[in-house]
C-alpha cells in the first residue's frame with residue numbers, strides 16, 4: 267500500500283528506455299520514503315517481462331497480459347490502471363512523457379481526480395507547510411519543471427490527492443541497473459475484472475511504425491541551430507559541419523517552429539535531453555527550456571552575435587559573431603587541419 | 606444529417622514574447638502583461654472541424670473557450686474563419702484552475718450545449734505544453750479519446766476514422782461517436798479569415814463587451830442575433846464550486862525560482878580566421894572531434 271508506481275510502456279514486447287529511467291528514479295524515491303517500488307506492465311505476449319523490471323529495482327511487478335492491451339488504446343489501459351490504483355492506493359505514479367504517457371496519464375488522473383504534472387525535469391521528496399490551513403505535509407513529491415516564460419522553474423506539489431502523478435521525458439533521468447540479482451514479486455492481473463464493454467470500442471485499424479531516422483540522443487557531438495540561423499538555407503550549413511566533424515544536428519524549438527528542422531531534432535524540455543561530449547549552439551539564445559535539455563553536455567561552444575546571450579553563461583567557448591560567417595570557417599579549418 | 610462539432614480553443618499568451626513580469630507572486634500567469642494569441646494547435650483543430658463541415662452538409666461548428674473577457678477574440682477569430690457560433694466560459698471562480706479544474710468546468714459547459722458528436726481540441730496549449738485538458742475532458746464526459754490526430758478521415762455512420770501521428774509513425778483508429786479528438790500541429794494549417802465572414806461578424810460582442818455600446822449597436826443586434834456571443838458563468842453550468850479554480854486543483858505551485866546559471870570561466874573568441882583556426886586545432890588535438 268502507498269508505494270511508488272511506474273507505469274511502464276511496452277513497445278514490441280520490450281520495455282522502453284524512459285520507463286527504465288523512471289524505475290531508476292522511482293527506486294531512489296522509494297528508498298527515501300522507505301516504501302516499495304512497483305511496476306505495471308500491460309500488453310500481450312509479454313511473458314517474463316518482469317525479470318528486467320526487477321533488475322531496475324521493482325519490488326512488485328503487476329503484469330496484465332491480454333490481446334486487448336496490444337496495440338495500446340486508451341480505455342482498456344485506463345480501466346486496468348485506475349482499477350489497480352483504487353486497490354493499491356499508490357502515493358506516487360510516474361509515466362514517460364511519450365505519446366503513450368501523455369495519452370494515458372491525464373485520463374487516469376481525471377478518473378481518479380488526482381493531479382498530474384507534465385514534463386518534470388526533476389523529482390524530489392520534501393515537506394510543505396500550508397500556513398493558511400495550519401497544516402504540515404510530510405514527504406510530498408516535489409514535481410519540478412521549467413515553467414512559463416524565461417528563467418523560471420516551478421515546484422509543483424499535490425498535497426491532498428493521491429497518487430501524485432508526473433510525467434518525465436525520455437533521457438531526463440538516468441537509467442541504471444539497481445541490482446542484477448534483485449528479486450521481486452510477480453502479480454498477474456486478471457484484467458477481465460477491470461474491463462467494461464464500453465472500454466473496448468476503439469479499434470486500431472492500421473499501424474505503420476518506423477525506426478526513427480534521427481538519433482541525436484546517442485550522438486557524442488551535436489551541432490545545434492536556433493532561430494538565429496535566420497533561414498532554412500543557412501540552417502542547412504549545420505548539416506555540412508555535422509557531416510565533416512561526425513555529429514548529429516539538433517535544433518531549438520524556435521528553429522523547429524520556423525520550419526528550419528524537423529521536430530525530432532528539438533533539444534530541450536519538450537524535445538530530447540542530450541549529454542554529448544560536445545554541444546555547439548549556433549544562433550541559440552539559451553532560454554531555460556532549451557538549456558534544460560543540454561546543460562549536462564561535457565563541453566559547450568556558443569556562437570552568437572549577442573555577447574550577452576544567456577547561453578554564454580554555460581558555455582566553455584563563447585564565439586561572438588555571425589553564424590553565417592563562423593560556421594563555414596569551422597568547416598574550412600577543420601578540413602585544413604585534418605588533411 | 607450533419608454533425609454537431611464543438612471546438613475547444615484557448616487564448617494563450619504568446620510565449621515567444623515573454624517579459625519579466627510574466628508571472629505573478631502566487632505562481633499563476635500574469636496574462637494581462639502578454640500579447641494574446643489563438644493557441645496554434647487549436648487552429649489546427651478548427652481546420653479539422655471546418656473540413657468536416659465542408660464534407661457533411663448541415664454540420665455546425667461551435668467554438669467553446671474558457672478565459673477572461675478578452676478571450677472573446679478567439680470566438681470572433683473562429684467565426685471569421687467559418688465557425689457558426691461560439692460560447693465564452695468566463696467567471697472569476699475559474700481563476701487559478703489547473704488542468705483538472707479546467708477540464709471539469711469545460712466538461713460541465715459542454716453538457717449544457719447541444720449534444721456534441723465530436724469535440725475537437727488542439728493537442729496542447731503553448732503556455733503549459735501539458736496536453737492534459739483534452740483527455741481529462743474526455744474522461745469527465747465518459748467519451749473515448751483520440752489524441753495526436755493528424756487527420757479526421759471520416760465521421761459518418763456513427764463512427765470516426767482518425768489518423769494519428771506518433772513518435773515513430775502513424776496509426777489509424779476507429780471510434781464510435783461521440784468522441785474527443787485532439788489535433789497535432791502536423792495537421793494542415795487553418796484556412797485564413799474569410800472576407801465576407803469578417804464583415805458579417807466584425808461587430809460580434811459578448812454581453813459584457815456590449816454593456817457600454819450605443820443604442821445603434823443594440824438596435825443592430827436586435828436585427829442580427831448572430832452578433833451576440835453568449836457568455837457562460839459558473840451559474841450556467843451546474844458546477845460544484847468545490848471542483849473549480851484553486852480549490853478544484855490538486856496541483857499547487859509551491860515555489861518559483863529564477864534560475865541563475867553558474868557563470869563558467871569561458872574562453873572568448875571572435876569570428877577572426879586565426880581564432881577559429883586555433884579552436885579547431887585545439888578540438889582536434891584533444892580528441893573532442895575527429
Ligand SMILES: Cc1cc2nc3c(=O)[nH]c(=O)nc-3n(C[C@H](O)[C@H](O)[C@H](O)COP(=O)(O)OP(=O)(O)OC[C@H]3O[C@@H](n4cnc5c(N)ncnc54)[C@H](O)[C@@H]3O)c2cc1C
Nearest residue numbers: 492493494518519520534535536537549551555556571589
Ligand atoms: C512550455 C515551453 C516549452 C518549451 N520547450 C522548449 C524546448 O524543448 N526546446 C527549446 O529549444 N525551446 C523550448 N521552448 C522555447 C524557449 O523558451 C525559447 O523560446 C527557444 O528555445 C528560443 O529558441 P532560439 O534560441 O533558437 O531563438 P531566440 O530566442 O530567438 O534566439 C535566437 C538567438 O540567435 C542569435 N542570433 C541572431 N542572429 C544571429 C546571427 N546572425 N549569428 C549569430 N547569432 C545570431 C540571437 O542573438 C539570439 O540569441 C519552450 C517554451 C515553453 C513556453
